[in-house]
Amino acid sequence: MNIQNLIRPTIKALKPYSSARDEFQGNSDAMVFLDANENPYNNGVNRYPDPQQKGVKAILSEIKGVSAKHILLGNGSDEVLDLIFRAFCEPHQDNVISLPPTYGMYEVLANLNAVEIRKVNLSETFQPKVDAILEAADAHSKVLFLCSPNNPTGNSFSTESVEKLLKTFKGLVVIDEAYIDFSTEKSWLTRLEEFPNLVITQTLSKAYGMAGIRLGICYASEEILKVLNTIKPPYNVNELSQKKAIELLNNKDLAKKQIQDILEERAVLISDLATISFVSKIYPSDANFILAKVDDATKRYNQLVEKGVVVRNRTTQFGCENCLRFTVGTKEENEELIKNLLLISKS
CATH class of the missing domain: 3.40.640.10 (Type I PLP-dependent aspartate aminotransferase-like (Major domain))
Structure with a gap:
């Protein structure tokens, strides 16, 4: 070439x-x-x-x-x-x-x-x-x-x-x-x-x-x-x-530790998302975020915002209908996300 x-x-x-x-x-x-x-x-x-x-x-x-x-x-x-x-x-x-x-x-x-x-x-x-x-x-x-x-x-x-x-x-x-x-x-x-x-x-x-x-x-x-x-x-x-x-x-050690922490939290978050009743599919992730299919992405997005948690609604993207994208946060942020998703699922 x-x-x-x-x-x-x-x-x-x-x-x-x-x-x-x-x-x-x-x-x-x-x-x-x-x-x-x-x-x-x-x-x-x-x-x-x-x-x-x-x-x-x-x-x-x-x-x-x-x-x-x-x-x-x-x-x-x-x-x-x-x-x-x-x-x-x-x-x-x-x-x-x-x-x-x-x-x-x-x-x-x-x-x-x-x-x-x-x-x-x-x-x-x-x-x-x-x-x-x-x-x-x-x-x-x-x-x-x-x-x-x-x-x-x-x-x-x-x-x-x-x-x-x-x-x-x-x-x-x-x-x-x-x-x-x-x-x-x-x-x-x-x-x-x-x-x-x-x-x-x-x-x-x-x-x-x-x-x-x-x-x-x-x-x-x-x-x-x-x-x-x-x-x-x-x-x-x-x-x-x-x-x-x-x-x-x-500061190479800091970056290495943060990457490892994110990967560990990603695994925990995938496991926790699987327990949410309105999450129907979790896609494999090689990144610092997780794409998940829910029953109604726009509804669930708005409910999370009302509880002070902002995720990304990807439902308008090809092949991502009713999908939310969750960035992997800190342990505390991820726990807050799951806590609110559980509350929403029970409401």
């Missing part, structure tokens, strides 16, 4: 903006900076942040076992996904493929960028229908989005299906691994160099508890990242986010 053939012509011809911090690459410790029109009085954030976030990438490289040259950071994963649209999808000409039920931002970003979105519904077991996906694709199909573990269903896609799509689909295959740290399946990062069209997105918002700093991660070949770096805003990740990410990523 020739990645160059997928890039929009205007992007190929684009000369990237060069910021002051991009142009000076030397040791900054003893330098006097008069190049970026900054306020000179030091308050901790008066200087522009590192545009390449080298400190954060170095830690991620160590944790994930991936070279920093294969990492791009964004203001949340949504910015990373938007960059992919803008770099590879020609408005009013190209299309992308998504697999409902899935993360809703793929469709929002497609509409925002004037790119057709073709939907191929997942199977009854929430797995990709490979032949139908390939049939839906044409010469203008630039990106295929695979959310695995999938949101809102919680399951991972089969390795066999993903492999076939990576080998056969003629565009980029973006595997959204926002929930991979909760999964028993291996990340596709281990096979990044095997597939030139593979793009993996992850986030610090879930397992690492940093939703508030908005830091998304893209892993891809140097060729793909060169294109995305050409169009990304020069200072897209602010200084405070970078510092907080470095602080929390360095």
Whole structure:
């Protein structure tokens, strides 16, 4: 596959903006900076942040076992996904493929960028229908989005299906691994160099508890990242986010413990949900949430809100009719949820 053939012509011809911090690459410790029109009085954030976030990438490289040259950071994963649209999808000409039920931002970003979105519904077991996906694709199909573990269903896609799509689909295959740290399946990062069209997105918002700093991660070949770096805003990740990410990523034991606690609580919550009379099905989960079918999702959602518990009503999503999505909380939060569900079931 020739990645160059997928890039929009205007992007190929684009000369990237060069910021002051991009142009000076030397040791900054003893330098006097008069190049970026900054306020000179030091308050901790008066200087522009590192545009390449080298400190954060170095830690991620160590944790994930991936070279920093294969990492791009964004203001949340949504910015990373938007960059992919803008770099590879020609408005009013190209299309992308998504697999409902899935993360809703793929469709929002497609509409925002004037790119057709073709939907191929997942199977009854929430797995990709490979032949139908390939049939839906044409010469203008630039990106295929695979959310695995999938949101809102919680399951991972089969390795066999993903492999076939990576080998056969003629565009980029973006595997959204926002929930991979909760999964028993291996990340596709281990096979990044095997597939030139593979793009993996992850986030610090879930397992690492940093939703508030908005830091998304893209892993891809140097060729793909060169294109995305050409169009990304020069200072897209602010200084405070970078510092907080470095602080929390360095505390590896804390993240590991919290992930383990969430997995243990997930098992307890699945068991407890099975005792609720109006819960008819609990779907397998490889994520930090559980999808469950109830008798009347909207009614039960409203009843929980009245009791001070907010969950997610997914009943409008394909294949999720009368389904609620429960995020795994702390032990105390989960007990509060079950207590209220039991009260509702008896009312």
